[in-house]
Amino acid sequence: MTKDFDSNDFSSFVSSRRSTRDFQSTPIPDKLIEEIIADGLTSPSWSNTRPFVVAVAKDDVRDRISKEFLSRFEAIKSARGEGFFAKIKAILRRKGLPTSNWLIIRPYHKDLVPRSKRVGKEMLAHIGIERGDKEGRDAFWARNYEFFGAPVEMFVFTHKSLGKFATSDAGLFMQNLMLSAHSKGLGTCAQGSVAVWEDVVRKEFSISKKYSLLCGICLGYPSEGKINSFNAHRIAPSEIIAPVKK
Numbered sequence: 001m002t003k004d005f006d007s008n009d010f011s012s013f014v015s016s017r018r019s020t021r022d023f024q025s026t027p028i029p030d031k032l033i034e035e036i037i038a039d040g041l042t043s044p045s046w047s048n049t050r051p052f053v054v055a056v057a058k059d060d061v062r063d064r065i066s067k068e069f070l071s072r073f074e075a076i077k078s079a080r081g082e083g084f085f086a087k088i089k090a091i092l093r094r095k096g097l098p099t100s101n102w103l104i105i106r107p108y109h110k111d112l113v114p115r116s117k118r119v120g121k122e123m124l125a126h127i128g129i130e131r132g133d134k135e136g137r138d139a140f141w142a143r144n145y146e147f148f149g150a151p152v153e154m155f156v157f158t159h160k161s162l163g164k165f166a167t168s169d170a171g172l173f174m175q176n177l178m179l180s181a182h183s184k185g186l187g188t189c190a191q192g193s194v195a196v197w198e199d200v201v202r203k204e205f206s207i208s209k210k211y212s213l214l215c216g217i218c219l220g221y222p223s224e225g226k227i228n229s230f231n232a233h234r235i236a237p238s239e240i241i242a243p244v245k246k
């Protein structure tokens with residue numbers, strides 16, 4: 001069968017996508033947003049059900065959500081506890097702030113801690129924040145709630161009935177969408193950090209309770225900021241290929 005596409009550049013293209021964590025404020029036309037969502041929808045899907053919805057926050061909606069997230073983050077900053085998620089946990093317990101997603105504030109399993117620690121450590125070193133500099137780390141983390149300056153934040157919700165298959169479908173959609181954005185010179189960053197306060201997003205959009213918030217994706221034109229030249233470590237295939245039983 002003859003191919004009607006050129007796959008030669010795929011590896012270099014796909015490996016050149018990196019999370020963007022500092023954006024220009026240049027607005028993104030609706031048509032462009034729709035195009036990348038359409039590309040997202042070329043992903044495979046469980047029985048073609050597309051069990052997800054996307055809330056696209058821009059302009060005033062984006063600003064209101066960001067403001068509310070930042071004020072909640074300010075509230076938790078005063079809480080004691082080592083990491084960001086420990087702080088959220090502490091404040092939620094004490095002040096009863098609503099949350100929708102307890103999963104993301106659970107500590108990582110020890111199997112996964114080394115990888116997570118590595119990226120955190122290397123990213124902070126890249127932008128010159130010392131491990132012990134709590135204020136610097138908090139300020140950097142707070143940038144999540146400004147969507148790193150991106151003019152658009154997309155909130156991806158998954159249909160609760162399909163459990164992990166809905167999550168998988170949304171992930172495939174997100175990856176196609178992020179690669180599409182990359183092909184058009186736009187930057188993205190998936191953001192689990194914005195999935196804590198679903199109520200804030202629901203206040204702005206009409207979304208069925210059958211869906212729950214998985215994560216956000218910020219979208220915009222990358223700035224020249226130093227953080228955008230950070231290259232997260234890639235593990236080797238051998239680290240994830242299961243050994244055959246002997």
Ligand SMILES: Cc1cc2nc3c(=O)[nH]c(=O)nc-3n(C[C@H](O)[C@H](O)[C@H](O)COP(=O)(O)O)c2cc1C
Nearest residue numbers: 017018019021119144189190191192193194215232
């Ligand atoms: C579901 C998901 C949630 C993520 N949440 C965040 C986040 O809240 N903040 C952040 O800065 N990066 C976040 N990331 C980006 C990862 O840290 C990043 O993809 C990883 O370090 C690999 O780097 P790369 O995207 O540049 O290849 C998230 C990625 C995924 C897939």
